[in-house]
Amino acid sequence: MSLISEENVRGGSVFRDLSADDEDWQPTEIESMCMNCHLNGTTRLLLTKIPFFKEIIVSSFSCANCNWSNTEIQSAGRIQEQGVCYTLRVRTKQDLNREVVKADCAVTRIPELDFEIPAFTQKGSLSTVEGLLDRAVAGLEQDQPARRAAEPQVAEKLDQFIQKLRKLKDVEQEFTLVIEDPSGNSFVENPAAPQRDEALAVTRFKRTVQQDQQLGLRADDDAEEEPPGNDLETMRGEVLVFPTNCPECNAPASTNMKLVQIPHFKEVVIMATNCDSCGHRTNEVKSGGATEPLGTRVTLRLTDPSDMTRDVLKSETCSVLIPELEFELGMGALGGKFTTVEGLLRDIKDLTVSKNPFMCGDSSTADRVQKLAAFGDKLDRILAGEMMVHIVLDDPTGNSYVQNVYAPEPDPELTVEKYTRTFEQNEELGLNDMRTENYQEEN
Known part of the structure; x- marks a missing residue:
């Protein structure tokens, strides 16, 4: 029987990666009452981490007296922002x-x-x-x-x-x-x-x-209006710090937030979280302005290794495409990010290959592992400057950006297209206002 000891908790997260190779890892067994015959049975708890699903608790109950059993799963991670x-x-x-x-x-x-x-x-x-x-x-x-x-x-x-x-x-x-x-x-x-x-x-x-x-995030008698925010000029000059929990180990951490003006673009809000317990770091970017009237499709042609250092602002509504690899990353998959081209490609590799739950354990198949490994190798070639591709940022809110290294002159490797959102895109973004209704009537 495995016990959740103080040493285990203080030494790191009690949630471990799900793996068939870890033979020493056993579930925690707890004697509990059977809800069918009201005699004592056994509950087994398994605390694990599944990529794309954060931490979970797998609970299995069995009763030797009446043979009744029950299995359920509960999320132990934080509730997502959306x-x-x-x-x-x-x-x-x-x-x-x-x-x-x-x-x-x-x-x-x-x-x-x-x-x-x-x-x-x-x-x-x-x-x-x-x-x-x-x-x-x-x-x-x-x-x-x-x-x-x-x-x-x-x-x-x-x-x-x-x-x-x-x-x-x-x-x-x-x-x-x-x-x-x-x-x-x-x-x-x-x-x-x-x-x-x-x-x-x-x-x-x-x-x-x-x-x-x-979900218990708001009291039943809370008003719908959000509390008034801080003075905007004050926020521009300060780094705001507020307590939160680490998304990896759920330990208390702090998040820093600051308004930043990106040259030749707009103002954004950058939030960074550092966890002293497990060392996890994350950053997230949200647009400081309103949704643009038109969507934006930014296409960058990678022709030189120096392109990897270009700044990239990817909003949480932005999709990322690499046509040469027939790859598309949907909106919301990586959240909002202010990084470089290299950082964006490494995040894509981590999400699709390194941290993919179907690369190991019982869920893996030889064909799937081979296909994902080949995709990872192609990303490595792009990062090394050995493979020239196009990176497309398609953002229906118009809040994504790739640095123009020739600014204020036009960039020969960068194409920016504006387009009108479809009615379905407006519905997906929650823009159910008069503009949406007018567009529906016109089309």
Whole structure:
């Protein structure tokens, strides 16, 4: 039996990387009461870290007296700044094998059947698309014997609906699976990584006041208005420090925030967090101005190793494309960053290769590991200046930027295009104002 000792906590994070090679790592066992027979059973807790899903607690209960068992997953990491919505078009039976992490606060929908599993009605789970369907069927069947005796007509209609759910696993027709999680801690596997997944759309959204209240981030009687901010001139001249928690080990840390004017561009807010406990460092950038009327597509042609030192501002709504590698990184994947071209490429490699959960352990396959390793090798060649490619920053809010080293003269290797956002992009960005309505009427 493994114990969470004071030495383990003080020596580092109690959450360890999930790996089949760590044979010495055992779950923590706790004697607890069985909720079925009310005798004592055993709960096993496994505290682990899954990239893209932060820290999790896997809990498994079993009772030797009545053979009842229960397994659930809980997020032990922080609630993300934005919610996330995964929309998956299930086209083949292979799509049923995609791994899915569903937090307990996530809403699951299948629009074709007008079916919805509300938030907080199921425990968090680590499963597959097929597992989600099986769990939904099991939940609906649970009280069917009592319904057949009390309300036979309702039970008959429910039986028909259960058959429709079961038939989805045959994938005779495409259907859509939507997982909307205001905590931002759910995840759906992209088996084509690092390439774009045509069947999977990932969008980030700002939580509503009601969602903040559900997650315990706001008191029920809080007003909707945000508290007034500090004086802008004061903020420009100072570095503001406020307490927070490390996103890696969850230890107390501090975040520094400062307004910075980028030459030939605009003002941005840079936030940096340093953790004294584990040494983790992170920086995030947010635009200091409003959303621009037009989107911006910035294309940089890498022709010389010196291009790696160009400053790059990538907002959290910006997608990154490398056409020569058929690679696309969706908005929100790396958050907002103020870095260099080299720093951006290294962050992409860390996200898609080094910290990819499907590169090791039971989730890895030889083909997937080989494909991701080859992608990492190509990124290394680009970083070494041995491979000339284009890097495209596509930002519908117009708040991303690549340094022009010839400024104020035009840069021959840099192209900046302005474009009008589509109605769908405005919807995704939450810009439901008169401009959006006018655009919809015109188109």
